[in-house]
Amino acid sequence: MRERTAGGTLTLPRIGAQRVRANWQEHFAETSDVLKSSKRQQTVVQALDLEIGGSEFIIMAGPCSVETEHQILSTAHFVREHGARVLRGGAFKPRSSPYSFQGHGLAGLKMLAQARAETGLAVVTEVMCEDDVPLVAEYADILQIGSRSMENFTLLEAAAKSSKPILLKRGMMATVGDLLKSAQIIVENGNPNVILCERGIRTFDATLRNTFDVAAIALLKHISHLPVIADPSHACGHRELVPSLARIGVAAGSDGLIVEVHPNPEKAWSDGEQSLNFHEFEGMMAMLEPHIALRGAATCKALETVG
Amino acid sequence: MRERTAGGTLTLPRIGAQRVRANWQEHFAETSDVLKSSKRQQTVVQALDLEIGGSEFIIMAGPCSVETEHQILSTAHFVREHGARVLRGGAFKPRSSPYSFQGHGLAGLKMLAQARAETGLAVVTEVMCEDDVPLVAEYADILQIGSRSMENFTLLEAAAKSSKPILLKRGMMATVGDLLKSAQIIVENGNPNVILCERGIRTFDATLRNTFDVAAIALLKHISHLPVIADPSHACGHRELVPSLARIGVAAGSDGLIVEVHPNPEKAWSDGEQSLNFHEFEGMMAMLEPHIALRGAATCKALETVG
């Protein structure tokens, strides 16, 4: 991690920022280590040769689960060619149902490592219990803490101590304050490389899989120095809406996206209904390009203003 | 209202649109009149010389309440100069507390009419009960149905019959389906000129005033032919976040924004904490410009593809 005192956010113009930020500082006083301060405006997390939270907008893409060597390798090559920098894929899966697929474990980690070797993509994958941390940390470049684990404090501490960057997904019923608390616990355990991820919350309206709390991204970028990414796939659960939600995530000022992509979503072992196929991913990336460029221009302007 | 068979949305690329749209059609079968069909892809609502739902992105701006002649006229002139096309302002106010300001009534409507005469802005203002519909319809160009009234069916019918365009705000407790039902009731009562408005819903997280359900905008643009606008002011309740939420609203594919602006928010009689001052509004409009341009380009491309 390296520090940057200039804020790389899209939130322009800054309105009464000093006064307001003071209030949020008070509101979230328990988690002051992850809030912006005069000393730290933005954390940049490094993974392999990547910088997350810096000027580049980072695309993480890949299947929900690592299924087969062919599946993960073909996906890795395709998303790499079309702009992704990080490969996602689950080797250890939470069981949203007692009978659902629980992942290949070590074999899945090895396939991810092979994909990295072939493509140069960094690998992010979920770790579900503290005993698995050493193993997952051996293979992954970024450890993902899943939504259901956001308040598994034992796991947070174990993951923190691995010294790997942590992708911390917001719990589906966690407030912004709860998310910051979990981030604070990781930081207190000596690991400043935390990436926050908004992936939708549970509300009374079940029309879509979750309610994408995109204002939380804008708020987090306003008050916290940690990088924030958006997960449009889990946020809506319907792949025809994923590109729109990805564009919304860019506009919210996030530092990147994590998107589910599968060679053949109809046959995916999990989350097929929210996974893009290759053609759709390519189309989405083309559509996003000018929006990402616009974000970059605003970020540069913000840096100039501050600098 | 005039029809357009080409979809003016940002949701590109269209992914399996035929198959998916059929499912939503079934899911929302009770409200088929407001869903897209082979005959109707987009409704364009006309108010004065404006087209809402067409190629222009429409900014509605003004204070929460009409307070004084000077307040409403100065605001109207300022927002007009900086790109707004519609003036908002409450003459009849819901009482979110028993002691809060309830509006100037007729005197407020007359001030709004004067502002229109001076600036050419169309006027949108809330009507709260069926007996007031004729009076409000005499002064307003667009009748607003507030969040608390979204399921006041008597009012919906009375407003529908006024033949004025209706700005229908989503209830803070209403699902997307509930919103479509209320729109359907207006259409069934002979008024096709309905503009939907997402303004935030109630969830477990009260960090911000509401949870901005921006995916609902993307979904509504995907399935309904009605114009959809975003209200970033009520969605977050904190003015330093309003520009970010406005930019998110543009990215969601909405047809416009409704934003609270006040000459002196610190002294506003209501909603001051979420109102922009003139300087902030000007800054927001400048920041939004390239995003709106990008939306326009995508819309044109979509029209060409279809046409």
Next chain:
Amino acid sequence: MRERTAGGTLTLPRIGAQRVRANWQEHFAETSDVLKSSKRQQTVVQALDLEIGGSEFIIMAGPCSVETEHQILSTAHFVREHGARVLRGGAFKPRSSPYSFQGHGLAGLKMLAQARAETGLAVVTEVMCEDDVPLVAEYADILQIGSRSMENFTLLEAAAKSSKPILLKRGMMATVGDLLKSAQIIVENGNPNVILCERGIRTFDATLRNTFDVAAIALLKHISHLPVIADPSHACGHRELVPSLARIGVAAGSDGLIVEVHPNPEKAWSDGEQSLNFHEFEGMMAMLEPHIALRGAATCKALETVG
């Protein structure tokens, strides 16, 4: 209405009541007229010869909608024989769907009046808009404000001015504070005879129709002098659970229940799935009897303690 300074609630023992109540008084300071005070501990609302909020536990029963003369009269006689004191039934119905039954209007009111004439039951029925208040007040003994109307302030004022007792149903997404605000508005408009009704709220869990917020009943009885009743039918939406929720409502310290009963629920025009048939209502009343007796004993003991 008559006042009683002794609290008739089940909440025994009173724990630190003075200190705690002071906090709630502050929390709900805007609605102080409906909170307990040294002067008023309990409001008793009178309707015909009934006292709601007094020592008797009041059962309100009847169909969702008034359908036919035979339906409403047979129901009235049956529920009267088995302990009900108030007949419920909708003559004006909110349209939860654009195509659902909207009620018989005046003809329905007349059938309710006939049922009252034959049975002596008081009549409670919903009024949905301010223009209907005089008509409904002519026929009903208690005006019901429905969940969707809880924040229809124009209607609240019109209903208040009718001088009839008001049954105020909590909105499905209204906080306890919102409910008290609406009650306060009625009281401020000169009508102290307000009966609060908890009927379930909207949450992320849609397993049942609503989430029965029974702790809100306990809280309301703790802090407010207004009578509170429970609606187990809407709270769960499944008739096999209605008796359990009714028993829970008694245990919560409520002053009565409002329950949907229909001669033939399978053929009901609305809400059949949550209506009890006659046999089930009779069984429920027998099951509730000792629970109601227990409540009565506790109430008497509380009165003695205070008196």
Next chain:
Amino acid sequence: MRERTAGGTLTLPRIGAQRVRANWQEHFAETSDVLKSSKRQQTVVQALDLEIGGSEFIIMAGPCSVETEHQILSTAHFVREHGARVLRGGAFKPRSSPYSFQGHGLAGLKMLAQARAETGLAVVTEVMCEDDVPLVAEYADILQIGSRSMENFTLLEAAAKSSKPILLKRGMMATVGDLLKSAQIIVENGNPNVILCERGIRTFDATLRNTFDVAAIALLKHISHLPVIADPSHACGHRELVPSLARIGVAAGSDGLIVEVHPNPEKAWSDGEQSLNFHEFEGMMAMLEPHIALRGAATCKALETVG
């Protein structure tokens, strides 16, 4: 565990139970092992000499955290004398804030064991990670899985394999179906001794700490053969309401309560605001007595009817 084919619930009369139960069976088909069937109507969990889910209504009481020897021993003796059968107390605590007390660990477990030796109370205490299972299982009679861990599947499996009875607290974000899934996973891992616990869910209304979903208790008793207990302390978070919520829990048909009791709540290290002092606990137990007796009578009647 021993089986009982007669249902010991308060839900009388049984309304269309066969038809309805069939629907729920389908709705919750993934978790059929924990649903009632012709073979199993009620699971009775044994811990020391106790039966949970049998005819006795079980009170579990004690402090949030084990603080000192004097604190836990004096509480154990007092609650034992006034009707409790199980002692609760946390030795390992989840960190609801980064700076809150995390428990004494092994020293706390030893104090709980000493309290059991002196009083004969069974001990229930939380286990927070799989590595702690053997240690906690050595000292506790019942392992508690906390709300934040309800979907920690690794922990569920490890706890299941300990062969100790499991008290499974519903997550504040979990639906009834989610709770049953977690129970199913424990049962599938060879441990049929699961006790479900409703402790309040997160909703839009934060007036109280949580929303007590008591209808979920009634539903769970209707569809599942597992014992269900209520936690009125966490459900409301305010000790003056705990006795009312306890009474509501009895009325819901639960098999027992778990209540926070502390010698001096004002000085408790955690959860003081929702803990009863000794005097209050004694008063609550006296108040509950006739309600528990009534439940017992209904249970016997149900057994006779079936038998």
